[in-house]
Amino acid sequence: MPKIAKQKTSKKYLNNNDTASKIGLFVFAVACLLIFTAPLLRGLFFTKEVLLTHLISFGLFALWIVKKYFKEEKIILSNPMDYLGLLLVVAYLLPILFQQAVSLRDAIGEALKYINAYFLYLLVKDYAHEIKHRIIIMYSIVLSGVTVAIVGIGSLGGYISLTDSVIGNRISSTFQYPNTLAAMMMTCLFIALGLMLEEDNRWKAYANGVMAYILFFTFIFTYSRAAWLVFPLFFLLYILAIPNMKKIIAILFGISIVIPTLLVMQPFTQVTSSENQGNIKLIGIFIVGIIGFTLLHWVFQWIASKLQSVSVKTLVIIPLIGVLLAGSLGVLAFNITEPLVFDNLNASENKWNSIRRTIEVYPNQNYILSVNVGVEGSNEKQWTWRIRVFGADDKGEQALLDDRIAEVGESGYIKIPFTTELTTEKALIDFTAVHPGIKVTFDEAMLLDGKSNFIQNIKLKYKYLPESLISRLNAIDLNENSSSARLAFYKDGGKIFYDYPIIGAGGKAWGYLYSAYQSYTYYSNEPHNLYLRVLVETGIIGLLVILILLLLLGVELYKAARRYCTINISLVIATLVLLAHSGLDFNFAYFSIILLLFTILSLIQWEPMLNIKILRWTYSRRKVNLAGAFMLSIIFLLFTSSLYTGYSNAMEAVKEAEKGNGGKSLALYQKAVIRDPFSAKYRVDLAQLLRASAQQTQQQKLIFEADKHISAALNNSPYDLDVSYHAIAHFLQRGKFDEAQEIAEDLVKNNPYKPEIYQIKLDAYSSIGDYFMQQEDTKEALKMYEKAMSIKEDIMRANKKTDKKIIQTSATQAKYNKLQYFIKNIESPNKLLQLADYVYISYFSTDFDENNVPDYWRIWNPQNKTQRIESSQKGMKLENIEGDRGGVYSSDISLQPNTKYQVEVEFSEDTNLENARVWVFSRSGEVSLQHQQNSVSSHSESFEFQTQPDIEPGNQYIIVEHKGLSNNSLSVKNFKIIQINNNVID
Numbered sequence: 001m002p003k004i005a006k007q008k009t010s011k012k013y014l015n016n017n018d019t020a021s022k023i024g025l026f027v028f029a030v031a032c033l034l035i036f037t038a039p040l041l042r043g044l045f046f047t048k049e050v051l052l053t054h055l056i057s058f059g060l061f062a063l064w065i066v067k068k069y070f071k072e073e074k075i076i077l078s079n080p081m082d083y084l085g086l087l088l089v090v091a092y093l094l095p096i097l098f099q100q101a102v103s104l105r106d107a108i109g110e111a112l113k114y115i116n117a118y119f120l121y122l123l124v125k126d127y128a129h130e131i132k133h134r135i136i137i138m139y140s141i142v143l144s145g146v147t148v149a150i151v152g153i154g155s156l157g158g159y160i161s162l163t164d165s166v167i168g169n170r171i172s173s174t175f176q177y178p179n180t181l182a183a184m185m186m187t188c189l190f191i192a193l194g195l196m197l198e199e200d201n202r203w204k205a206y207a208n209g210v211m212a213y214i215l216f217f218t219f220i221f222t223y224s225r226a227a228w229l230v231f232p233l234f235f236l237l238y239i240l241a242i243p244n245m246k247k248i249i250a251i252l253f254g255i256s257i258v259i260p261t262l263l264v265m266q267p268f269t270q271v272t273s274s275e276n277q278g279n280i281k282l283i284g285i286f287i288v289g290i291i292g293f294t295l296l297h298w299v300f301q302w303i304a305s306k307l308q309s310v311s312v313k314t315l316v317i318i319p320l321i322g323v324l325l326a327g328s329l330g331v332l333a334f335n336i337t338e339p340l341v342f343d344n345l346n347a348s349e350n351k352w353n354s355i356r357r358t359i360e361v362y363p364n365q366n367y368i369l370s371v372n373v374g375v376e377g378s379n380e381k382q383w384t385w386r387i388r389v390f391g392a393d394d395k396g397e398q399a400l401l402d403d404r405i406a407e408v409g410e411s412g413y414i415k416i417p418f419t420t421e422l423t424t425e426k427a428l429i430d431f432t433a434v435h436p437g438i439k440v441t442f443d444e445a446m447l448l449d450g451k452s453n454f455i456q457n458i459k460l461k462y463k464y465l466p467e468s469l470i471s472r473l474n475a476i477d478l479n480e481n482s483s484s485a486r487l488a489f490y491k492d493g494g495k496i497f498y499d500y501p502i503i504g505a506g507g508k509a510w511g512y513l514y515s516a517y518q519s520y521t522y523y524s525n526e527p528h529n530l531y532l533r534v535l536v537e538t539g540i541i542g543l544l545v546i547l548i549l550l551l552l553l554g555v556e557l558y559k560a561a562r563r564y565c566t567i568n569i570s571l572v573i574a575t576l577v578l579l580a581h582s583g584l585d586f587n588f589a590y591f592s593i594i595l596l597l598f599t600i601l602s603l604i605q606w607e608p609m610l611n612i613k614i615l616r617w618t619y620s621r622r623k624v625n626l627a628g629a630f631m632l633s634i635i636f637l638l639f640t641s642s643l644y645t646g647y648s649n650a651m652e653a654v655k656e657a658e659k660g661n662g663g664k665s666l667a668l669y670q671k672a673v674i675r676d677p678f679s680a681k682y683r684v685d686l687a688q689l690l691r692a693s694a695q696q697t698q699q700q701k702l703i704f705e706a707d708k709h710i711s712a713a714l715n716n717s718p719y720d721l722d723v724s725y726h727a728i729a730h731f732l733q734r735g736k737f738d739e740a741q742e743i744a745e746d747l748v749k750n751n752p753y754k755p756e757i758y759q760i761k762l763d764a765y766s767s768i769g770d771y772f773m774q775q776e777d778t779k780e781a782l783k784m785y786e787k788a789m790s791i792k793e794d795i796m797r798a799n800k801k802t803d804k805k806i807i808q809t810s811a812t813q814a815k816y817n818k819l820q821y822f823i824k825n826i827e828s829p830n831k832l833l834q835l836a837d838y839v840y841i842s843y844f845s846t847d848f849d850e851n852n853v854p855d856y857w858r859i860w861n862p863q864n865k866t867q868r869i870e871s872s873q874k875g876m877k878l879e880n881i882e883g884d885r886g887g888v889y890s891s892d893i894s895l896q897p898n899t900k901y902q903v904e905v906e907f908s909e910d911t912n913l914e915n916a917r918v919w920v921f922s923r924s925g926e927v928s929l930q931h932q933q934n935s936v937s938s939h940s941e942s943f944e945f946q947t948q949p950d951i952e953p954g955n956q957y958i959i960v961e962h963k964g965l966s967n968n969s970l971s972v973k974n975f976k977i978i979q980i981n982n983n984v985i986d
Contacts, residue, residue, distance in 0.1 A: 020070035027063050028127050031120070032140040034060070035599055039148050039184060043175040044591035050109070051644040053591065054116055058637040061119040064126070065630040075122070075629065079606035082125075084549055085118045085598065091534075091542035094503040101506025102513060104716040105678040110507020110537065113591050115636065117598040124602040134603055138191055138567075141599065145188030146211045148173050149218035152181065156221065156272050157282035169272065170223045180590055182224035183581040186231055187574045187596065189215040190238065193253065194570025197246050205301075206294065209253065213293045216257045217286075220265070226584040234577040241561040241569045245304075252300035255325065260292035262333055262464060269466030333464045339443035340460035342385075342433035345377050354432040357458050359447055361391075361420050361427045366450030368417050369429065371458075374441035375411040382435035384408060385442075387416060391424035398428065417450070429458070485522055486529070486584070492517045493532040497539070504539035512719035516750040520804035523754075526586035530579065533588065550579065552606075559607060571604045646676030653685070666693055673709070680717035683709040684726045691733065706730065714743075719750060721757075728764050737768050741787075748791075752798040758791040759812040766819060778826070785823055791816070795848045805849035810891065813856055817841040821976075839901070840893045840977040844876035856891040860959055867962065875908060875973035880915070880962040887961035893977070895922070895930070895956045898949045900980040903931075905960075907939045908971035915970050916941075919959040925951035944980065 034056060041049040068075065077083060092111040094100075101107035127133040152173030155165035164176035172178040189212055196208035219227065235254065239247050264285050271282045342353035361367060375384050389402045402418040420427065427447075433440040445458035495517040496505065505513060510533060511525035527533050534542045553572050560568035578587070578597060587593045653668035669686040676682060687706040694702035710730050713723045724743050731740040744764040751757040769784035791808065799805045808816060821841055825831040844854045852871050853859060859869065867886030868879040880886045895901065905918060916936040921928050931945035947956075962970045 017071060020067045023063055023067040023070070027060055027067060027123070028133065030056070030060055031123060031127070032137060034120075035124075035137065035140045035595070036144040036147075038592035038595050039144050040151075040174050041592070043177075043180065043593070044595070045176070045589065047109075047647055050113070050591050051640060051647060053595075054112060054640040055637065055644060057116045057120055058633050058640060061123060062630055062633040062637060064123050065626055065633060068126075069626045069630075075626075080552055081549075081601055081604070081606055082122075084545055084552070085121050085601070088538075088542060088545045089114050089118050091503070091538035091545060092507060094541065095506035095509075095538070098503060100500065100503060102509050102717070102719050103506065103680070105676070105680060106508035106512075106717075107506030108678055112636070112640065113507075113594055117594045119633070120595060121598040121602045124599055128603050128605075134567075135195070137599065137603060138195060138571075141596065142188050142192045142195065142208075142211055142215075145184055145192075146214050148175075148181070149185065149214050152218055153221075153286060159283075169221075169269075171218055171221045173218075175590065178222040179224045179226065179581075179585045180587045180593065182219055182222040182227035183578055183585070183587045184593070184596070185215045185219035185222070186227060186234075186581065187578045187600070189219065190234070190570050190574040190577060191600075193238070193250065194567050194574075196253070197242065197249060197566050197570075202301075206297065209256075209297050210290060210294060212253070213257045213260075213290060217261055217289060220261060227581055230577060230581050230584075234573055234580065237576075238569065238573045241557060241573070242566055243564045246566060249301070249304045252304060253297065256293055256296040256300050259296060260289045263292065264289040266464055266466050334462065336463045337459045338461050338463050339441050340431060341439065341441050342431075343439045344433060344436050345439045347436040349436055350434050351436065352432075352434055354430055355460070357429045357431075357445075357460070358392075359427050359429070359456065359458060361424060361447075363420050363424045364422050366417065366419050367427070367455075368415050368448040368450065368452060369458075370413065370415050370444070370446050370448055371431075371442055372413050372444040373406070373411050374443070375406075375409055376439040376441075377437045378409055382408075382438075384410060384433070384435070384438050385440045386430075386432040386434075387414075388430045388432070389416065389418045390428040390430070391420050392426045392428055393421075393423040394425055399424075401427070413444075415448075431460070485524070488519050488522065489514075489524070489527045489529060490532060491519060493527055493529075493536055496536050500536070500539055502539045503541060504535070504537045507537050510536045512717070515752075515754055516719070518753050520802045521753040521755070521806050526589055528584065528586050530582035530586075530588050533586070546579075550576075553579075556604060556606060565605070568605055571600055575600050575604070642675045646672045646674075646679065646682065649675060650679075650682050650685070657689075662689060662692060665689060677712075678716055680713035680720055680723045683713040683716075684723055687713070687730060688726065691730065703734070707734070721747070721751070725760060728760065732764065732767050735771075737771075740764055740768070748794050752794070753802065753806055755795075755806050755809045755812065758795060758808055759815070761794070762788045762791055762812055762815055762819070764788075766815070782823065782826065785819060788819060789816070789823070792846075792848060796850065799849060805851070807848045807855045810856060813846070814841070817843055817846065820846075834978060837981065838976055838978045839895065841974070842890065842976070843974045844871060844972050845873050847871035853888065857888045858891075860887040860889040860961065861885055875971055877908075878960075878962045878970045878972070880964050880967070880969070882964055882967050884964045885961060886964065887959055889960075890958040890975075892923070892955050892957055894953045895920075895947050895951065895977075896953055896979075897925075897947055897951045900944060900946045902942055902944050902978050902980055903933070904940070904942045904976040904978065905936070906973040906975075907936070907941070908973060909939055911939070911971040912966070912968035913937065913939070913941075915962045915965050915968060917961040917963050918943075919961065920945060921957055921959070922948065922951040923955035923957070930956065 034053070038044055038053065041053070044050050044053055077086075089111070092107075092114050096104070096107050096111060124137060128137060151160055151162065152165060152171035154160035155162050155173065156169075156171050162174070165171070165173050167176075167178060170178040171181060173181050175181045175184070192208050192212040192215060196205050196212060199205040199208055219231070239250055242250060268282065268285045268289075271285060340355065344351050344353070369387070369389060371387070373385060378384075383405045385406045387404045388400065390398045391401045392398050399421060401420065401424075402416055404414070404416045406414075418427075431442050442460055445460050447455045447458060449455055492514055493510070496509070496513050500509070508525075510527045513536070514524070514527070527536065531543060531546060534546050538545075553576055557569065557572045557576070560572060575597065578593070578600075582588055582593075588597075649668045649672035653665045653672060656662075656665040656668060666686070666689040669682060669689060672682045673679070673686055687709040690702045690706035690709070694700070694706070707730075710727050713720075714727055717723050724747050728740045728743050731737070731743070741764065744761045747757050748761050765784045765788035769781045769788065772778075772781035772784060791812070795806060795808065807813075818835060818838070818841055820843055821835060821838070822832065842854065842856070844857075846855050847853065848855055852869050854871050854876050857876075859867070861867075866881045866884055869888065870877045870879075876888070878886065878888070903918065903920070905916075907913060907916065913936045918931075918933040918936070919929070920931040922930055925948045927948050930947050930951070931943075933941075933943050958975065960970075960972055960975065
């Protein structure tokens with residue numbers, strides 16, 4: 001009997017094992033496919049792709065648990081990475097559990113990403129114990145990178161049409177962002193290099209080398225400056241870590257990818273920048289580069305094979321010779337130049353040609369720019385060439401030092417003197433030619449001092465390097481705006497951490513909080529730094545996890561180098577380069593990058609430090625625990641399914657709303673909110689539809705339901721600008737003015753350096769004021785209007801805390817000035833009736849940034865250094881000396897063609913009017929001058945004019961001039977333009 005039972009058990013075991021093997025093979029295949037396709041789906045940046053990936057991944061994890069059940073296997077956490085991954089998941093869950101997440105839905109979304117990634121980590125780690133599975137997964141990563149690279153190259157050449165796969169001249173491929181593409185290319189390149197070094201089959205090694213070349217080639221054309229800085233450092237670290245014999249192969253490999261890339265770079269760039277997209281030459285040049293690499297790589301491999309028996313000293317000398325050779329070629333490439341030619345001879349319309357060169361200069365010094373200019377062809381109506389010299393200070397702020405516009409046919413040796421300012425550190429020189437029928441050649445450019453002594457040559461065009469590469473290299477400067485912005489991110493992130501130190505503010509918290517802590521106006525929903533992002537989202541707990549991970553990677557790199565384990569070295573370096581670059585950009589906003597990181601971590605063969613068996617009981621107890629793990633994956637699968645259904649319902653609701661099917665849209669949004677109750681956006685949109693439906697059906701309960709959804713949206717995402725904006729609109733419509741005012745004030749408090757926020761406050765209080773005016777409660781209306789006008793004090797208060805001043809937007813300024821007019825004339829009904837006809841109102845006392853120039857006005861004739869402008873509560877005072885013209889000019893305003901207008905200008909009573917003159921110009925139309933008022937006879941002057949019939953609305957401007965007839969100052973209070981009704985000329 002026992003024997004029979006044993007046979008049955010064995011048969012059952014064999015059946016279970018066969019089933020488990022089939023399930024395991026399926027899970028492994030789908031996991032590899034998931035790893036391969038993740039970057040191709042727009043990097044998994046957008047909600048739809050992320051949720052679909054969750055569904056597949058959680059389902060896959062459930063099947064993996066089933067496989068382990070049938071195989072009677074244990075889940076073992078055996079190395080520190082197993083625990084770190086789990087701790088990172090916990091860190092993202094804590095802000096949700098303790099209700100500290102500033103956006104509940106986004107916090108849940110980020111937590112799901114890390115849960116998913118950790119599940120994938122456990123799954124891949126289980127398969128990676130077998131070397132063949134480990135290699136297949138590594139190839140899945142590399143092939144994914146190569147596919148993404150080819151998509152990018154094809155898009156650059158015009159063969160593949162994919163939105164934002166090329167931005168400017170930079171490849172961004174499926175990520176739609178060049179810097180993250182560069183990070184992936186580097187990561188995959190080190191993995192491909194490891195596979196190549198470990199491959200015994202020569203042809204497979206060549207194939208790996210070709211894939212690495214494609215990755216490197218694409219990496220270069222991302223023009224990612226940070227990646228260009230990071231890659232050489234980690235390649236050097238890689239060389240130091242791998243075994244000696246493989247050092248030679250790796251160095252020679254590096255030379256073999258750099259040389260053909262440099263040789264084909266210039267022609268490749270010329271083809272991609274041509275107007276004939278899809279030219280077969282691009283593919284030809286790319287293939288030539290691959291062939292050149294393959295031949296060079298073959299030669300170097302042969303050389304390396306002959307060096308296997310040489311001494312260690314020789315092994316060191318030969319790579320050094322290779323490095324020196326590559327360096328020499330690089331130096332030559334950067335020093336071989338040729339004249340700069342802008343050829344528009346065959347052009348039929350304007351074609352913009354321009355380059356910029358940056359040179360070091362000293363402040364407050366006289367210089368001369370000397371250049372030999374050759375001109376072919378002519379265009380009597382247009383200038384032939386233009387050279388502009390800008391000065392840049394240590395903050396990157398630029399000021400025009402000289403602008404030389406050539407006369408028709410002007411050529412020969414041209415000397416352009418310029419003087420740097422007190423803060424100038426660099427001179428930026430723009431060489432430009434635009435107009436058709438002209439060919440311009442710039443040559444022999446040099447910088448001279450004020451006495452014509454030679455200082456340095458200026459390289460105009462590099463023979464073997466594309467201009468796009470040079471311009472990106474010139475931009476690598478710690479003083480440029482992007483770097484100073486990152487420093488501001490660190491400072492502001494520290495302020496957020498101070499308020500959320502332990503568990504952080506939840507996933508994507510930076511995008512909601514940064515504007516309340518920022519030091520000046522900038523717009524960035526990402527902190528461009530993984531470590532700052534983790535610190536803000538998960539507090540010190542999450543940051544410690546990442547720092548410990550870096551420490552463990554360093555230890556593992558050392559151990560792998562001691563064991564001569566090239567694959568482990570490659571995987572660790574790939575991880576480190578990804579984490580290093582992510583310290584300079586927002587790569588981890590892409591879910592595919594999170595998956596990539598956890599996949600690589602699962603492939604590293606960590607040395608066991610702990611051996612804790614989670615499931616180590618008897619068979620029956622193990623079954624229960626496996627069932628628990630299975631149930632956990634099913635719970636996440638169902639939860640994600642609910643979120644995806646909610647997303648789908650919301651998208652359908654938007655489509656129905658666009659079709660005008662309000663009822664269907666309402667029903668779909670109600671389903672969306674049930675499926676995803678955490679989304680503030682769904683609730684806000686639903687509340688809008690409920691209000692609209694209530695107005696049509698007169699069902700009061702719909703209004704109450706809308707109230708609940710608005711309150712829930714504010715509770716789930718209190719810092720969401722869109723939610724706050726719609727909440728204000730909702731409460732205004734409901735007559736709940738106190739709630740609307742409170743939200744408006746909070747918006748200003750939490751977004752002091754976002755000018756558009758002040759428009760929301762202005763509109764909110766103005767709407768309440770309008771309501772009280774309709775109720776004939778003038779006193780209460782004035783109180784609301786005055787609160788609306790308090791945005792001036794709000795902005796000026798914010799400006800006292802920053803060097804980069806803000807002013808209101810042009811739309812806010814227009815409404816602010818009209819409201820100011822309304823308050824000043826509230827006792828004059830006739831004047832209030834005219835308000836609708838005023839197309840432009842400007843009070844010269846409006847100077848929010850306190851630069852002594854009225855907002856949206858600029859100094860006219862700035863060459864006149866003697867004029868002085870002072871803005872105060874009384875208006876603008878313009879001081880000038882006799883014989884010099886000065887004044888101010890407005891930002892663009894909108895005047896209609898063939899239309900009569902009346903201008904009203906109010907001067908201070910004590911001003912002398914002899915110096916006053918007013919001009920009205922248009923930037924469009926054959927005649928730019930629309931009106932010239934040479935003399936002013938009244939302190940409340942008015943005059944009429946008619947616009948020309950061919951002007952385009954939106955590009956007109958005004959000049960208020962001090963003629964300089966005497967030393968008397970000119971004081972202006974306000975300037976208004978009113979359209980005269982029934983005056984359009986046929």
